Amino acid sequence: MVQRMSQQTLESIAKLAGVSRSTVSRVVNRHPSVSPDVRDRVTQIIKTTGYRPNSAARKLRSNRSQIIGLVFRQNVNVLFADPFFPRLTQGITRVCNESEYSLMLFVEGNEDKLFDLTSGRGMFDGLIVQTVSIHDSLIPRLLRRQIPVVVSGRPAQDIRATYVDADNENGAYLAVRHLLKLGRRKISVITGEMTSTSSIDRLDGYKRALREFDIPYDKRLVHESDYLMEGGYQATSVLIKQNPDAIFAFSDTMARGALRALADRGISVPEQISVIGFDDLPPATNERPMLTTVRQPVRQAGQKLVELLLNKISNGSHSTEQVIFDTELIVRETCGGAA
Amino acid sequence: MVQRMSQQTLESIAKLAGVSRSTVSRVVNRHPSVSPDVRDRVTQIIKTTGYRPNSAARKLRSNRSQIIGLVFRQNVNVLFADPFFPRLTQGITRVCNESEYSLMLFVEGNEDKLFDLTSGRGMFDGLIVQTVSIHDSLIPRLLRRQIPVVVSGRPAQDIRATYVDADNENGAYLAVRHLLKLGRRKISVITGEMTSTSSIDRLDGYKRALREFDIPYDKRLVHESDYLMEGGYQATSVLIKQNPDAIFAFSDTMARGALRALADRGISVPEQISVIGFDDLPPATNERPMLTTVRQPVRQAGQKLVELLLNKISNGSHSTEQVIFDTELIVRETCGGAA
DNA sequence: ATGAAAGCGCTAACAT
DNA sequence: ATGTTAGCGCTTTCAT
Numbered sequence: 001m002v003q004r005m006s007q008q009t010l011e012s013i014a015k016l017a018g019v020s021r022s023t024v025s026r027v028v029n030r031h032p033s034v035s036p037d038v039r040d041r042v043t044q045i046i047k048t049t050g051y052r053p054n055s056a057a058r059k060l061r062s063n064r065s066q067i068i069g070l071v072f073r074q075n076v077n078v079l080f081a082d083p084f085f086p087r088l089t090q091g092i093t094r095v096c097n098e099s100e101y102s103l104m105l106f107v108e109g110n111e112d113k114l115f116d117l118t119s120g121r122g123m124f125d126g127l128i129v130q131t132v133s134i135h136d137s138l139i140p141r142l143l144r145r146q147i148p149v150v151v152s153g154r155p156a157q158d159i160r161a162t163y164v165d166a167d168n169e170n171g172a173y174l175a176v177r178h179l180l181k182l183g184r185r186k187i188s189v190i191t192g193e194m195t196s197t198s199s200i201d202r203l204d205g206y207k208r209a210l211r212e213f214d215i216p217y218d219k220r221l222v223h224e225s226d227y228l229m230e231g232g233y234q235a236t237s238v239l240i241k242q243n244p245d246a247i248f249a250f251s252d253t254m255a256r257g258a259l260r261a262l263a264d265r266g267i268s269v270p271e272q273i274s275v276i277g278f279d280d281l282p283p284a285t286n287e288r289p290m291l292t293t294v295r296q297p298v299r300q301a302g303q304k305l306v307e308l309l310l311n312k313i314s315n316g317s318h319s320t321e322q323v324i325f326d327t328e329l330i331v332r333e334t335c336g337g338a339a
Numbered sequence: 340m341v342q343r344m345s346q347q348t349l350e351s352i353a354k355l356a357g358v359s360r361s362t363v364s365r366v367v368n369r370h371p372s373v374s375p376d377v378r379d380r381v382t383q384i385i386k387t388t389g390y391r392p393n394s395a396a397r398k399l400r401s402n403r404s405q406i407i408g409l410v411f412r413q414n415v416n417v418l419f420a421d422p423f424f425p426r427l428t429q430g431i432t433r434v435c436n437e438s439e440y441s442l443m444l445f446v447e448g449n450e451d452k453l454f455d456l457t458s459g460r461g462m463f464d465g466l467i468v469q470t471v472s473i474h475d476s477l478i479p480r481l482l483r484r485q486i487p488v489v490v491s492g493r494p495a496q497d498i499r500a501t502y503v504d505a506d507n508e509n510g511a512y513l514a515v516r517h518l519l520k521l522g523r524r525k526i527s528v529i530t531g532e533m534t535s536t537s538s539i540d541r542l543d544g545y546k547r548a549l550r551e552f553d554i555p556y557d558k559r560l561v562h563e564s565d566y567l568m569e570g571g572y573q574a575t576s577v578l579i580k581q582n583p584d585a586i587f588a589f590s591d592t593m594a595r596g597a598l599r600a601l602a603d604r605g606i607s608v609p610e611q612i613s614v615i616g617f618d619d620l621p622p623a624t625n626e627r628p629m630l631t632t633v634r635q636p637v638r639q640a641g642q643k644l645v646e647l648l649l650n651k652i653s654n655g656s657h658s659t660e661q662v663i664f665d666t667e668l669i670v671r672e673t674c675g676g677a678a
Numbered sequence: 679a680t681g682a683a684a685g686c687g688c689t690a691a692c693a694t
Numbered sequence: 695a696t697g698t699t700a701g702c703g704c705t706t707t708c709a710t
Contacts, residue, residue: 009687020697025689033695050484052455055462056404057687059395060702067456076432080425086415093415093447102456105444107428109436116391117406117441123394145389348703359681364705372679396703399686 008051016049017042028053059123068096068309069124071106071114073132078227079107082253083281084298088152091302092128099310101125111138119145126309131155131163133195148312150305154197162312164304164323166296168198171327172205172248175276175294178329179246180213182336184274188221188244190235190254199224202250202278225254232257240265245273246335252277252293259289259334270336280330290332297325347390355388356381367392398462407435407648408463410445410453412471417566418446421592422620423637427491430641431467438649440464450477458484465648470494470502472534487651489644493536501651503643503662505635507537510666511544511587514615514633517668518585519552521675523613527560527583529574529593538563541589541617564593571596579604584612585674591616591632598628598673609675619669629671636664 010028014021019038026034027042034042045051059065070092072079079085089105096103104124106114118127119142126148129139134156142149143161151163179187189206192199207217223239225231232254236247240261247262249255255277262269269275269289280295304323311317349367353360358377365373366381373381384390398404409431411418418424428444435442443463445453457466458481465487468478473495481488482500490502518526528545531538546556562578564570571593575586579600586601588594594616601608608614608628619634643662650656 010689011687021687022689022698023696026696029689035695038695052458054399054687055456056395056398057702058689060393060399060686060704061688061690063702065395076425076429080419080422080428083419086419089419089446090415097448097452102448102452103446105446107432107442107444109432109441113436113441119391349705350703360704361682361706362680365680368705374679377679393703396686397705399688399702400704400706402686 008049009054013042013045013049013051016045065123065125066100067102067104067124068306069104069106069118069127071118071127071129071138073114073130073136073138076107081229082227082251084251084279087281087298088130088302091299091304092306094299095303095306095310099306101306101310111136114138115141118142119147126150126313128152128305128309131197133193134197134200135195146318148309150309150312152301152305154201156197160320162308162321164301164308164325165198166298166301166325167327168201168296169205169208171278171294171296171329172202172250173209174205174327174329175248175278175292176206176209177212178292178331179248179274179276179335180209180215182274184246185215186221186242186244187246187248188223188239188242190223190225190232190239190247190249190258192225192227192250192254194224199250206248225250227251227254229253229257229260233261236261240267246275247273248276248278250278252279252281252291255291255293255334256287259291269334274336275334277334289334292332292335293330295328295330301325347388348393352381352384352388352390355384404462404464405439406441406443406463407645408443408445408457408466410457410466410468410477412447412450412453412469412475412477415447420568421566421590423590423618426620426637427469427641427644430638430643431645433638434642434645434649438645440645440649450475453477454480457481458486465489465652467491467644467648470536472532473536473539474534485657487648489648489651491640491644493540495536499659501647501660503640503647503664504537505637505640505664506666507540507635508544508547510617510633510635510668511541511589512548513544513666513668514587514617514631515545515548516551517631517670518587518613518615518674519548519554521613523585524554525560525581525583526585526587527562527578527581529562529564529571529578529586529588529597531564531566531589531593533563538589545587564589566590566592568592568596568599572600575600579606585614586612587615587617589617591618591620591630594630594632594673595626598630608673613675614673616673628673631671631674632669634667634669640664 010021010024014024024042027039093103129149129151131151131153139155140159151161154163154165155161176187210217220242223235225235232249236258247258249258255275258275267273277291277293280293349360349363353363363381366378432442468488468490470490470492478494479498490500493502493504494500515526549556559581562574564574571588575597586597588597594614597614601612606612616630616632619632
């Protein structure tokens with residue numbers, strides 16, 4: 001007669017199998033020194049009883065949970081609206097599934113709550129944290145706690161962390177230079193929140209290209225937005241009053257919004273206004289007009305993040321590492337003229 | 340002199356404060372019977388040392404984690420592409436943030452791995468699981484484990500579970516009846532995976548409307564797809580050969596794909612073909628032509644799910660409860676003619 | 679109001 | 695190859 005399923009322990013399984021707790025533990029953890037017959041008997045009992053190790057106990061004892069946390073601080077709307085995040089998540093889950101690690105996602109919680117959850121030793125072997133604002137203090141707090149953390153996106157200057165990022169500055173530079181070469185002179189920009197390093201870096205690239213062509217920086221051509229399609233639409237409605245001959249949006253999603261706003265006003269792309277986006281994630285490929293954009297290898301970034309984190313976990317190293325992926329201009333229909 | 344931050348325990352804090360471990364525990368857990376001065380002293384030390392309770396130990400002892408898990412089995416692509424999920428997640432996080440519970444998300448893991456993670460007592464106080472396929476056995480396995488579970492979307496017939504769902508059958512019925520009243524007779528359908536109860540129920544509603552108008556069910560008009568925009572596009576490319584006068588897609592996202600496919604072929608909507616979607620989530624409102632669709636209250640569903648789960652956790656009840664939200668036809672531009 | 683002590687379920691060092 | 699044993703850090707009686 002088998003016990004109630006819900007309360008099995010190593011001890012109860014041991015009793016059922018007529019062996020000691022340690023032996024059962026060995027079987028569960030695939031330790032080699034267990035005789036085949038004992039192993040089979042125990043395995044059988046585990047199966048019929050449906051025994052599962054108590055993860056809290058396991059963690060408490062071994063100090064490993066085999067779980068890594070993925071923290072997205074972004075608003076849920078943005079998180080799901082922008083194809084960036086699923087891509088990144090895919091890269092991450094792929095490596096996790098190959099390894100013995102499982103992934104747990106955190107969305108939208110205030111910083112303190114999140115810190116409590118993630119910093120308590122006993123929960124995660126390590127964390128991947130997506131940067132949000134340079135004013136955010138979650139990352140420095142976690143680092144101070146000596147929790148293995150890798151950061152997705154460059155964190156604020158004063159934070160020494162291992163991170164993975166795309167070369168945002170150069171990507172933006174390439175895009176704007178391309179527009180300038182095509183003869184565009186009033187290039188407006190739709191940025192993300194300017195507290196994020198990606199927007200800061202991209203705007204730097206924009207400025208560098210302008211300097212190279214001796215064009216003064218005009219901040220009336222720069223509109224801060226939110227990475228949402230609707231935001232791109234509205235930003236365009238405002239920027240259009242400056243009569244720009246190009247729009248460079250810091251995400252494909254916002255570029256889509258811009259295209260729609262232009263279409264609604266009967267402004268032709270690329271004849272009257274060129275448009276370039278940033279990301280080059282799937283929708284950029286199959287919507288029309290096909291979007292010229294800056295490609296960043298998001299999935300690879302996700303994979304790299306996990307690799308770095310797993311290294312950090314196993315080495316216990318306190319060193320820091322930065323991986324910057326190249327970005328690349330993908331010329332399609334919305335900017336006019338080939339590279 | 341304060342100890343290294345990373346290894347504080349109840350014991351070490353107690354030593355620092357010159358009290359016993361129990362007293363520190365009482366302070367941490369806001370137990371009333373601690374004298375004010377002791378409380379202050381201990382609180383101060385906790386703050387300066389940055390002590391955090393070990394969650395594994397806590398859980399092991401008290402059998403509560405204050406964490407609920409949200410399990411999405413869907414492919415990451417679908418998960419992020421369909422506005423349904425962020426909406427649901429918002430509803431859920433909202434209630435969680437009001438309560439003392441935290442939310443943890445699971446995405447894309449195989450069933451066994453997921454079961455290990457979620458079923459191990461010691462991790463979650465309860466789970467919200469999104470249904471995927473009627474053949475999926477994660478939910479019955481969790482239920483057998485007596486883990487508090489509420490299900491989002493109706494599970495398979497033979498599963499007795501607490502769940503929240505929209506009235507899919509009637510929503511589809513309303514949509515199709517509307518088309519029939521407008522004189523449409525060859526109404527094609529783009530379904531989701533037919534292993535999902537939502538698609539099954541919606542197809543039932545479709546059939547009921549047809550019966551009411553004495554129109555035979557023609558399965559060549561039914562195309563199974565995947566809830567992605569691209570899927571809607573491709574389904575439409577196939578269905579169009581049957582010369583339908585209407586397309587009813589089981590999600591707004593697929594309806595968008597259908598609209599694009601029709602536009603690419605120069606087929607005018609609603610003049611030549613009517614289109615109706617399902618969901619009525621934000622993009623349905625601001626894209627053109629404005630989509631006629633079936634509204635389901637996704638955010639409320641999310642909230643309800645949490646409420647039901649928290650009840651279940653606190654009551655420890657083994658009873659089961661079903662909440663079905665009404666669906667509603669929202670007539671806009673793509674079907675032609677008002678209600 | 680505070681402390682002592684037991685034990686949650688597990689792993690791993692040690693003994694056999 | 696298997697068993698014995700000692701905790702991991704915490705909560706919670708039970709004393710005082």
